[in-house]
Amino acid sequence: MGYKIVAYDSNRYYSLQSNATINGEIGSIITHPQGIYLGASEEFVKDYYTGLTDDIDILMTYEFDEQDIIKNNGSEILVRQAMLKNKQVLPKQEDFSFAKWLHHEKLQT
Numbered sequence: 001m002g003y004k005i006v007a008y009d010s011n012r013y014y015s016l017q018s019n020a021t022i023n024g025e026i027g028s029i030i031t032h033p034q035g036i037y038l039g040a041s042e043e044f045v046k047d048y049y050t051g052l053t054d055d056i057d058i059l060m061t062y063e064f065d066e067q068d069i070i071k072n073n074g075s076e077i078l079v080r081q082a083m084l085k086n087k088q089v090l091p092k093q094e095d096f097s098f099a100k101w102l103h104h105e106k107l108q109t
Helices: 042-049 098-108
Strands: 002-008 013-015 029-039 056-063 069-072 076-090
Touching: 002 042, 002 076, 029 042, 029 056, 042 056
Parallel strands: none
Antiparallel strands: 002 013, 002 029, 002 056, 029 076, 056 076, 069 076
């Protein structure tokens, strides 16, 4: 399994990196000529990719065949294609974002 955080703006799901529309239908296949980066764990993508937009964060869970792996560095997996198995709306965590923490730390010094 691989994981990806995408944004939802009430009209479409879209990539945080490229702003490209992503199919949110369960069972849909995602492909890209250079491959698709997926997180190796839910925790990794939640820690690094949530809260990057004002829109709703969606955790998408993908399944892929081992033969479709292009590269795997342990935390991220680059695959040729993957099938959407599940999607989950994530709660906004505006009260404790890294940006707010950093701003608070700068005010303290």
